[in-house]
Amino acid sequence: MLSCKQASQMMSQKLDRPLSTRERTALWLHLSMCSGCRKYNEQMKFMRKVFMRLKE
Amino acid sequence: MNTDTNPNLAAGAALWLDEAAIGILRQDLLRFARMQLRDPAAAEDVVQEALSAAYATREHFNGQAQVKTWVFSILRNKILDQIRFGVRHPTQSLTREDGSDEDVESQFDEHGYWHKERRPSRWGDPEETLANEQFWRILEICLHAMPENIARVFTMREMLDLETNEICEQLAISESNCWVILHRARSRLRLCLENNWVRSEQTSC
CATH class of the missing domain: 1.10.1740 (Rna Polymerase Sigma Factor; Chain: A)
Incomplete structure (x- = not known):
């Protein structure tokens, strides 16, 4: 079981490299049980959008 | 002219x-x-x-x-x-530990779970935020508050759209080090936005 700290690292790396099947499963499992990390995940996606918008 | x-x-x-x-x-x-x-x-x-x-x-x-x-x-x-x-012509080492990740680290308890009061909060509607001039000012301040060596890797990735293997080649660091630095940058930026944009919005309503 991932800790939130490990999950946050994985959510960041997801933006830089493809996660392995094992990593994706572990992250999915963690997110299904952790509302804090689900919000963190949304915020990571939002930040990517912010920098896309800057260049549009 | x-x-x-x-x-x-x-x-x-x-x-x-x-x-x-x-x-x-x-x-x-x-x-x-x-x-x-x-x-x-x-x-x-x-x-x-x-x-x-x-x-x-x-x-x-x-x-x-x-x-x-x-x-x-x-x-x-x-x-x-x-x-x-x-x-x-570097002025700052890329791997030097500047001790500035304490804020990010202190969000987690000794087992690596969010402290209850420091758990990520719900951010507002993305489109509304993107249309708000104050948000962009705070974003700029937050980016400038990051140590330059970390911010450089982050902006190469998110603003210049380089892949991490290109960044590590340019900066002569390992790719895994690059992922670690990017995570630190995102965590710091997230926290800075949460403290200075999200919370100030919530208290002003």
């Missing part, structure tokens, strides 16, 4: 932009440059260079919609050149 290299005098050119459009584009370019170069004068210079270079090659555009994309790609390359130069 030579009008061939001065985009500000180019209102008449069919494939170029009118003065109002140039003004808006210039603000977007400046913000983009300032977030990465930190020196407002250097940002002004590089934006002026990019606009001049784009104007000099204006006959290659198929229409005004392309102008912005074109100028941005020139600006990206110019900023990348400056970063490459800076890497060869």
Whole structure:
């Protein structure tokens, strides 16, 4: 079981490299049980959008 | 002044932009440059260079919609050149521990779970946030608050759109180190936005 700290690292790396099947499963499992990390995940996606918008 | 290299005098050119459009584009370019170069004068210079270079090659555009994309790609390359130069003349070590991750670390308890009161909160509607001028000002402040060595990796990834293998080649660091640095950068930026944008919005309503 991932800790939130490990999950946050994985959510960041997801933006830089493809996660392995094992990593994706572990992250999915963690997110299904952790509302804090689900919000963190949304915020990571939002930040990517912010920098896309800057260049549009 | 030579009008061939001065985009500000180019209102008449069919494939170029009118003065109002140039003004808006210039603000977007400046913000983009300032977030990465930190020196407002250097940002002004590089934006002026990019606009001049784009104007000099204006006959290659198929229409005004392309102008912005074109100028941005020139600006990206110019900023990348400056970063490459800076890497060869470093003022800060990339791997030096600056002890500034305490705020990020203290969000978690000893088992690595969020402290209850520091758990990420719900951010508002993304489109509303993106349309808010104050948000962009805070974002710029948050980026500048990051140590330069971390911010550099982050902006190469998110603003210059380099892949991590290209970044680690440019900066001579390992790819896994690059992922670690990017995570630190995102965590810090997230926390800074949460503290200075999200919480201030919530208390003002």
